Amino acid sequence: MLKKLFIAALLTTFGTFVYASGLSNKSDDMENAVRSLHSKDVGVRADARRALCKIAKESERDKSRIVFEVTEMLQDPALLNTVGGSGVWFDCAYLLGDLRAEEAMDVLVEHLDYTDGMGFALGHYPAAWALADIGKPAVPKLKQALLWNPNPKIRENAARALMKIGGEDAREALDSALKSETDEIVLFYIRKQ
Numbered sequence: 001m002l003k004k005l006f007i008a009a010l011l012t013t014f015g016t017f018v019y020a021s022g023l024s025n026k027s028d029d030m031e032n033a034v035r036s037l038h039s040k041d042v043g044v045r046a047d048a049r050r051a052l053c054k055i056a057k058e059s060e061r062d063k064s065r066i067v068f069e070v071t072e073m074l075q076d077p078a079l080l081n082t083v084g085g086s087g088v089w090f091d092c093a094y095l096l097g098d099l100r101a102e103e104a105m106d107v108l109v110e111h112l113d114y115t116d117g118m119g120f121a122l123g124h125y126p127a128a129w130a131l132a133d134i135g136k137p138a139v140p141k142l143k144q145a146l147l148w149n150p151n152p153k154i155r156e157n158a159a160r161a162l163m164k165i166g167g168e169d170a171r172e173a174l175d176s177a178l179k180s181e182t183d184e185i186v187l188f189y190i191r192k193q
């Protein structure tokens with residue numbers, strides 16, 4: 001296990017160096033930046049996010065590949081349960097929001113209850129923040145979660161994301177949930193619109 005962690009850290013550090021030095025091609029840049037998202041260093045992850053956004057803007061094919069890779073990372077249970085994993089998870093979710101990655105909406109909705117435990121603001125729930133950044137295309141998925149998900153925390157954050165998105169469709173989704181919602185916290189956010 002330690003050997004694997006050491007190799008991952010070495011590859012992340014080396015990948016960041018290669019990317020920063022400009023000694024690689026576009027495919028290598030993408031792979032190194034995705035690998036750098038695993039770093040414990042917030043600055044390295046921020047650089048990786050910026051690099052991946054830039055690559056994604058240049059090519060729809062590359063964007064699709066990045067979204068696929070990052071979405072796969074978010075589905076790794078080990079990432080959710082490791083010290084430092086929350087920072088990685090946050091950066092990956094925020095990247096998907098930055099990319100307006102509609103392909104990742106199902107995974108993000110599934111994790112609307114994931115938090116760093118540091119507060120109640122929407123920014124502490126990266127999946128909700130990312131879905132709000134995706135915007136109007138996320139409204140149907142958020143409405144479905146708000147109406148049918150048995151987990152009140154997922155319904156609460158679906159309501160909060162809909163509030164952040166705003167607009168007529170989001171308001172209609174919130175209004176439709178008002179009729180059947182029984183959880184007081186979820187109702188608080190629905191009524192807050």
